[in-house]
Amino acid sequence: MDVMMPHMDGWQTVGEIVSQGYYEGNIISMLSAKDAPKEKTGYEEYVRDYLRKPFRANEIISTVKGYFK
Numbered sequence: 270m271d272v273m274m275p276h277m278d279g280w281q282t283v284g285e286i287v288s289q290g291y292y293e294g295n296i297i298s299m300l301s302a303k304d305a306p307k308e309k310t311g312y313e314e315y316v317r318d319y320l321r322k323p324f325r326a327n328e329i330i331s332t333v334k335g336y337f338k
Contacts, residue, residue: 272301283312296336300324 272279298318
């Protein structure tokens with residue numbers, strides 16, 4: 270998911286996923302043009318990867334394939 274989204278940012282979305290009980294059994298990866306946040310959001314433990322834009326397709330593919338090893 271992207272960190273910068275129109276109605277709710279990615280960190281708020283992660284918070285909703287966790288608070289609604291939808292995190293169990295799911296993997297969350299963040300994509301962003303920004304650097305990883307320096308200040309803690311409280312939800313970093315739920316995010317497996319943080320990839321910076323621009324990214325290459327093979328970077329995404331290898332990251333996702335790593336989830337299934």
